[in-house]
Amino acid sequence: MNTFWDYEDIFGKAETAHLNRTMDEFLELAGTIRRRLGKQGYLLDKYISIVLEAANATLLYDAAERGFNASSELRHLCLSVIDGKADCADHPLYEKVREHIGSHPLEYLEVPTKQSLYCIALAGDFLEHTAAGYYQRQKETQREVFDIVYLRDLYRKISAILGGEDEMERLNLLLRQRFLIVTPMAGFLQGLTNDLLYCLTHRDVETSRLAAQLWLEEQAIGE
Numbered sequence: 001m002n003t004f005w006d007y008e009d010i011f012g013k014a015e016t017a018h019l020n021r022t023m024d025e026f027l028e029l030a031g032t033i034r035r036r037l038g039k040q041g042y043l044l045d046k047y048i049s050i051v052l053e054a055a056n057a058t059l060l061y062d063a064a065e066r067g068f069n070a071s072s073e074l075r076h077l078c079l080s081v082i083d084g085k086a087d088c089a090d091h092p093l094y095e096k097v098r099e100h101i102g103s104h105p106l107e108y109l110e111v112p113t114k115q116s117l118y119c120i121a122l123a124g125d126f127l128e129h130t131a132a133g134y135y136q137r138q139k140e141t142q143r144e145v146f147d148i149v150y151l152r153d154l155y156r157k158i159s160a161i162l163g164g165e166d167e168m169e170r171l172n173l174l175l176r177q178r179f180l181i182v183t184p185m186a187g188f189l190q191g192l193t194n195d196l197l198y199c200l201t202h203r204d205v206e207t208s209r210l211a212a213q214l215w216l217e218e219q220a221i222g223e
Contacts, residue, residue, distance in 0.1 A: 019178060026174040033158070033167055040161060047154045048175070050146045055179045057145045058138065063184040066134065067191020071119075074126040075195075078118040082111060093129055097122060108214070109206050116202040116211040117218065123196050127189075134188050 003009060030048065034041040077097045080088045088094050100122060106114045119126075142148070159165045200212040207214070 019181075022174055022178045026171070026178055029167065029171055029174065033162065033171065037158065037161055040157075043154055043158050043161075047151065047158060050151055050154075051172075051175050052179060054142055054145050055175075057141055058184040060182055060184065060187045063187035064191040064194075067130075067188035067193075068195050069191075070130045070134070070188075071126075071192055071195030073130070074119050074122060075115060078115050078122070079111070082114055082118070093122075093125060096125055106218075108204060110204055112202060113204040113206070113211060113214070116199040117215055119199045120196065120211065120215050123199075127192060130192065131185075131189060135185065138184055 008014075030044065034044050037044055073091070074093075074097075077088050077091060077093060078101065080086070081094075081098050081101045097118070101118055104118075104121070106117060108114055108117075155165075155168055159168050162168070200210065200215070202211040203209070204211065204214060
């Protein structure tokens with residue numbers, strides 16, 4: 001089966017019915033739970049408000065932009081080593097980049113082509129490094145918005161009153177499906193990936209071939 005049969009297989013489908021359905025289910029379930037809580041319905045109000053504020057603490061476009069911009073670190077590292085400079089020597093990945101470039105010389109004349117190929121080769125290591133850093137920053141951002149221990153406690157109190165977790169589990173699922181369609185971490189990783197795509201689609205002036213083609217050739221030679 002061809003996964004990329006149509007345009008929408010790349011950019012996604014304009015499907016909104018499931019989001020409207022999820023919103024309706026969320027409102028109905030929240031109303032039911034609140035009625036069952038009686039005078040303690042404020043517990044659910046607080047719970048939902050915390051989750052909604054947390055979901056909007058980092059906007060998706062900001063997360064994606066940060067991911068895209070973070071890739072400039074790797075580009076700068078590679079270019080610095082190619083030019084024989086040590087201005088990035090204090091970067092945690094400097095030695096790994098220097099060792100890789102030193103042991104994988106490329107004969108292409110165009111520096112941007114070399115840079116793109118080295119960025120492709122080192123993308124995995126950089127991904128692990130920068131994603132871990134962004135993850136920690138997201139944790140700090142969320143801690144400024146709410147206390148996760150307090151949120152867990154609210155969940156336990158509400159579940160205890162309801163006589164089980166089933167309804168709250170369902171509520172959490174609906175909250176995630178409707179309000180966290182794409183998480184900040186996913187947006188950040190896509191931003192990084194977009195820059196990687198630029199590297200892969202860079203066209204070498206000397207050979208008029210894409211870096212992706214040159215990379216595949218390099219891999220074949222290495223085997």
